Amino acid sequence: MKRAARPLALLLLPLALAACRGGGDATTLTVLGGSELSDLKPILDDVARQTGVKLDVRYTGTLDGTEQLLGGARPDLVWFSSARYLQLQNGLQGRVLASEKIMLSPVVLGVKASSARRWGWTSGSVSWKDIAQKAASGDLKYGMANPAASNSGLSALIGVVAAVSGKGDAITAADVTAPALRGFFRGQALTSGSSGWLSDAYLHDQDRLNGLINYESVLLSLNASGKLREPLTLIYPKDGLITADYPLMLLNKDRQDAYQKLVDALKSTDVQRRILQETRRRPVNRAVPLTADFPAGLTIELPFPGSGGAVNAVLNAYLQDTRTPANTIFVLDTSGSMGGQRMEALKAALLGLSGADGTLTGRFSNFANRERVTFIPFSSGVQTPQTTEIGPQKAQALTELQSRVQALQPGGGTNIYGALEAAYAEAAHAPPGRYTSIVLMTDGESNEGPSARDFRRAYDALPGSVKAVRTFTILFGDASRDAMNEIATLTGGRTFDGTSDLQAAFKQIRGYQ
Known part of the structure; x- marks a missing residue:
């Protein structure tokens, strides 16, 4: 029996559906x-x-x-x-x-609910100047991404400077160094090279911080995660903000x-x-309504500077003169396996941070005014920490750092955990009012000195203020990814892969210091 012919439209339907589905x-x-x-x-x-x-x-x-x-x-x-x-x-x-x-997602401030209630910040009438005053007084301790590495940090910087100065898109470097802005950034107790890692780091530090500047979406996700011991009240400053x-x-x-x-x-x-x-x-599709998590009122959009030069000047003023000065401790592997090209790569990366890198990212990752830089080279033993203060004579300080980099010589075994213990001992004596971090760069596995278990015991015995110092590890050469991840996880830091580009890894870490 002959099957009836199917209509052409039905024959073509599977092809049309396939096209729709890719x-x-x-x-x-x-x-x-x-x-x-x-x-x-x-x-x-x-x-x-x-x-x-x-x-x-x-x-x-x-x-x-x-x-x-x-x-x-x-x-x-x-x-x-x-x-x-x-x-x-x-x-x-x-x-x-x-x-x-x-x-869309505006960059806003999240404040612990108890702090928001205590300060009367639940009415929706908070300004950036109000926020700056709480930060200057020491009441508000917050995390914010580095504006030279993350758009959320850049948006926050441009927004608060525009609002507090009242100059809108005409802001200059001088506005960043005004007393009100210095007071605002006095409250920054956590930095990051990315908005996502900043969110995770806040979870690690939520007992010592009561605020977080980030995308609205990130803050709402944190509140919904079930990981916060206290929810964040989102503050939409009445004088405006910048939206991604x-x-x-x-x-x-x-x-x-x-x-x-x-x-x-x-x-x-x-x-x-x-x-x-x-x-x-x-x-952005208006057919999709917002949920109850979002405020009903409209937010004021702050203007962005009209030239790249103006933005760069604001960024530079923040990094060099306004932000909390950094105390950076570099734990550097100089074992025998670091000879040849590996040592040359390490020297090139450190010289880049010491002023030799004139690229866009290099200019914003160089060692900054008021920064305290310590090198702890190690091999079988651990050398005495070498510290350089970058003061008014910046060129002289950078020359000193460059000389120390050039003096690094390979030889001996690999005493990773002994060097880390020395770094935390150095961190324990850091001058007050600085943001301290540790960078560990190694090309191999520890084969001398304390074990990983020994270091964990020593770390667990440290005072809370010293344990808060994060270690950022760099994978290089034959370094163990598991060992580096374990150190970063223990200390609340992060691992960076420098196997293909060591200089890029060092520059990335600068966003976290």
């Missing part, structure tokens, strides 16, 4: 993206299956990404939390062919069709609802 060959777009976008991966994977447009994302910081683009990097797309700084760069004008805002709008930017004209397909999917009602529910970022 059937056929997928298109892959290269993306230079902010590290905070990593939480979108499940959503982006589903969008790729639906549209056939996959994203190959290389995560980076705003300044680092800007430097890569100025240096000739040519991704198909750029996707940072904000494009304000990037678009001010003369060398990049005209390269952005299209830009679409995908989601996550523009997806097209740089490759040959990818226009795939770009538009991706934008349409990301701005669709279903995907925007998922972005709101899963990341707590605000939708």
Whole structure:
């Protein structure tokens, strides 16, 4: 018996559905993206299956990404939390062919609920000046990302300077060093090179801090995580703030069709609802209503400076003159295995921090005014700590540091834990009013001196103020990833991979010091 012919529309339906779901060959777009976008991966994977447009994302910081683009990097797309700084760069004008805002999240202050009630900060009438006064008095101790490494930190810096000075987008370096701003940053007790790590670090330090400046989405996620011993009350300063709008930017004209397909999917009602529910970022699609977590009133958007030079001057003034001065302790492996190219790589990285790196990221990661820098070289034994104070004679201090770097010589075994014990002994005698951190760089495993268990016992016996000092470890050569991660986890720090680019790892860590 002959089967009846099926209508042509029914025959074509499976093909149409396959096209809608991304059937056929997928298109892959290269993306230079902010590290905070990593939480979108499940959503982006589903969008790729639906549209056939996959994203190959290389995560980076705003300044680092800007430097890569100025240096000739040519991704198909750029996707940072904000494009304000990037678009001010003369060398990049005209390269952005299209830009679409995908989601929104203002940078706000979260304060422990008990502090907010005690200070009367539950009425919605708090200004940045009020916040600065609480920080200056010592009542508010908060964490904020480094503005030279993270957009949330840069947005907070620009916002508070614009609001407190009353100058809007006409702010200058002089405004950053005004007494009110110095008082505001006196309250910063935690820094970070990324907004995500800052959130995790706050959990580690929540007993000694009562505030956190970060994206609204991050603070709302913290409150919903069940990990806080006390929830945060979100403060939206009445004089304004700066909002991240996550523009997806097209740089490759040959990818226009795939770009538009991706934008349409990301701005669709279903995907925007998922972005709101899963990341707590605000939708740009007005068909998706906000939940009760978000305030009903509108926030005032503060202006951003109109030139890259102005932003750079503000950043430099903050790093050199206003922020809490750093006390940085470098624990440096000079064992025999560090001979040859490895020692040359270490010296190049340290010389870069000592003024030899003139790149955009290099200028903002150099040792700063008022900083106290200590080197503790180690091999079989641990050398006496060598400390340089960077005072008014900065050039002389940097020359001294460069001489100490050049004097490093390889030889002997690897006494990692003995060197770490020496670093924490040095941290215990740090001058007050400084932000102390430790960097451990090694190319191998410990084979002399105390064991990891010995170090843990010694660390556990330290006073709380000294245990609060974090160690940031750098993987290099044949270093054990497990051992480095164990040290970083124990001390609340983080591990950086310097196996392919040691200088880049040292510069990244500067955002956490």
